[in-house]
Amino acid sequence: MIKQWLNWRTLLAFIAIIIVSGTIWYSQYLANKIAIDETRRVESWVEAQRTIMQAPDEANLNLAIKISSENEDIPIIETNEKDSITNNYLNLDTIKVKEDAGYLLHKLKEFKRLHAPIVMVLTKSPYTANKYYYGKSKLQSQVRYYPIVQLIIVTLFIIVTIIAQQTTYRSRQNQLWVGMAKETAHQLGTPVTSLKGWIEVLKEIPGTESINPELVKDVNRLELITDRFGKIGSQPQLEERNIISQLQYMVDYMKKRASNRVEFRLDTEGKPEIAAMISPPLFDWVIENLLKNALDAMEGQGKIEVHVAEAPAKITIDVTDSGKGISKANIANVFKPGFTTKKRGWGLGLTLTKRIMKQYHKGDIFIKWSEVGKGTTFRIELVRQN
Structure with a gap:
C-alpha cells in the first residue's frame, strides 16, 4: 500500500505543498511586520498632525510637516468623536470620492474591521476628538495576496508536468501497440500466403472437395485478422x-x-x-x-x-x-x-x-x-x- 503512494506524482505534490506552505507562512510573517510598522507610521502621522494643530505660530514645524507629508501609501479617514466623517482623508481615490457619495462610508466600515482608531483628544470639556481610521497599504495587500498567486503558479506547473508525463506515456503506449500489431500482421502474413498456396494444390487432388471450402473460410478469416492488425497505427x-x-x-x-x-x-x-x-x-x-x-x-x-x-x-x-x-x-x-x-x-x-x-x-x-x-x-x- 505504501509503495503505491511512493511515486513521482506524490513526491511532486509533497514538494509543492512544502513550497506553498513555506511561502504562505513567510508572506504572513512579512505582512504582519509591515502591518506593525504601518501602525507606528500612522501613530507618528497623527502625532505630527497634533503638533501642527496645537503648536504656536513661531514653533519649528519642519519635522512634523515632513512626517505628515511622507505618508503616501497608507489610506486614512478622519472622523469626529461621533464617528462622523470630516473632509480630511488621505491616499484614497479622489475621483470615487467625488462621484460616489457612499465611497467614504464604505471605506470607513472596511477600516473599522481592520484596526481600532487612533484618537486625538482636542478638548476634554466639552469632549471633542478626532479619530483616525486607517487601512492597508498596497504593499501589505500585495504581500498577503502573493501566496495565492504562487499557489496558482505551482498548481499550473503541476498540471503541465502531469499532462506532459501522461502525453509521453500515451505516446510510448501507442508505439508499443502499433509495433505489436504490425509485427503480428507481419508474422501472420507469411503462413497465410503459404496456406492459400496449399489450398490451390488441394483443389487438384481428388476427394478434397468437401474440405477445401472450409479451409478457404478459415484462411479468409486469418486474412481478415491480419488486415485488422495491419490497420492499427495507421489512420x-x-x-x-x-x-x-x-x-x-x-x-x-x-x-x-x-x-x-x-x-x-x-x-x-x-x-x-x-x-x-x-x-x-x-x-x-x-x-x-x-x-x-x-x-x-x-x-x-x-x-x-x-x-x-x-x-x-x-x-x-x-x-x-x-x-x-x-x-x-x-x-x-x-x-x-x-x-x-x-x-x-x-x-x-x-x-x-x-x-x-x-x-x-x-x-x-x-x-x-x-x-x-x-x-x-x-x-x-x-x-x-x-
Missing part, C-alpha cells in the same frame, strides 16, 4: 456503411459459433438502414469482441441483445448479455491493458476495442450498466460526421 479509411447490415452480419456470424442455448436478438427499432462512417474491418472487430465477451460471461446459455438507436448527433449501440456481470470494483479496470477475469487471455480485447472507437472512429465505448449475477450492457457511441 484507416472510413466508409459510409449501413450499421444495421454490419451488425446483422456479425450477429449471424457469432450465432453459428455459439451454443443453441444462447438466444441472439437484434433490435433496430424497425429501421432497415442507419448510415454511419466506419472502418468495416475494425468496426466488425469491436462488435466481435463484445459478442465474444458476452458469450464467455454467459458460459453457454442466456440471451444477447443488440439494440441500435439514432439521434441527430450520434448513433448508439447497446450490447446486453444475461451473464455473470461485472463487480463495481472492476468496472473502472475493464478497458485497461492486461485486465481479465478469464483463466486464459492477455486482457487486450477491450483495450483494443476502446482504442478503435476513440482513436479511429472519434466515438466512445463504455459500460452503461452491469450487475453481478444479472448481466452487462456495453454502449458504443458513434458521432455523426457531417
Whole structure:
C-alpha cells in the first residue's frame, strides 16, 4: 500500500505543498511586520498632525510637516468623536470620492474591521476628538495576496508536468501497440500466403472437395485478422456503411459459433438502414469482441441483445448479455491493458476495442450498466460526421 503512494506524482505534490506552505507562512510573517510598522507610521502621522494643530505660530514645524507629508501609501479617514466623517482623508481615490457619495462610508466600515482608531483628544470639556481610521497599504495587500498567486503558479506547473508525463506515456503506449500489431500482421502474413498456396494444390487432388471450402473460410478469416492488425497505427479509411447490415452480419456470424442455448436478438427499432462512417474491418472487430465477451460471461446459455438507436448527433449501440456481470470494483479496470477475469487471455480485447472507437472512429465505448449475477450492457457511441 505504501509503495503505491511512493511515486513521482506524490513526491511532486509533497514538494509543492512544502513550497506553498513555506511561502504562505513567510508572506504572513512579512505582512504582519509591515502591518506593525504601518501602525507606528500612522501613530507618528497623527502625532505630527497634533503638533501642527496645537503648536504656536513661531514653533519649528519642519519635522512634523515632513512626517505628515511622507505618508503616501497608507489610506486614512478622519472622523469626529461621533464617528462622523470630516473632509480630511488621505491616499484614497479622489475621483470615487467625488462621484460616489457612499465611497467614504464604505471605506470607513472596511477600516473599522481592520484596526481600532487612533484618537486625538482636542478638548476634554466639552469632549471633542478626532479619530483616525486607517487601512492597508498596497504593499501589505500585495504581500498577503502573493501566496495565492504562487499557489496558482505551482498548481499550473503541476498540471503541465502531469499532462506532459501522461502525453509521453500515451505516446510510448501507442508505439508499443502499433509495433505489436504490425509485427503480428507481419508474422501472420507469411503462413497465410503459404496456406492459400496449399489450398490451390488441394483443389487438384481428388476427394478434397468437401474440405477445401472450409479451409478457404478459415484462411479468409486469418486474412481478415491480419488486415485488422495491419490497420492499427495507421489512420484507416472510413466508409459510409449501413450499421444495421454490419451488425446483422456479425450477429449471424457469432450465432453459428455459439451454443443453441444462447438466444441472439437484434433490435433496430424497425429501421432497415442507419448510415454511419466506419472502418468495416475494425468496426466488425469491436462488435466481435463484445459478442465474444458476452458469450464467455454467459458460459453457454442466456440471451444477447443488440439494440441500435439514432439521434441527430450520434448513433448508439447497446450490447446486453444475461451473464455473470461485472463487480463495481472492476468496472473502472475493464478497458485497461492486461485486465481479465478469464483463466486464459492477455486482457487486450477491450483495450483494443476502446482504442478503435476513440482513436479511429472519434466515438466512445463504455459500460452503461452491469450487475453481478444479472448481466452487462456495453454502449458504443458513434458521432455523426457531417
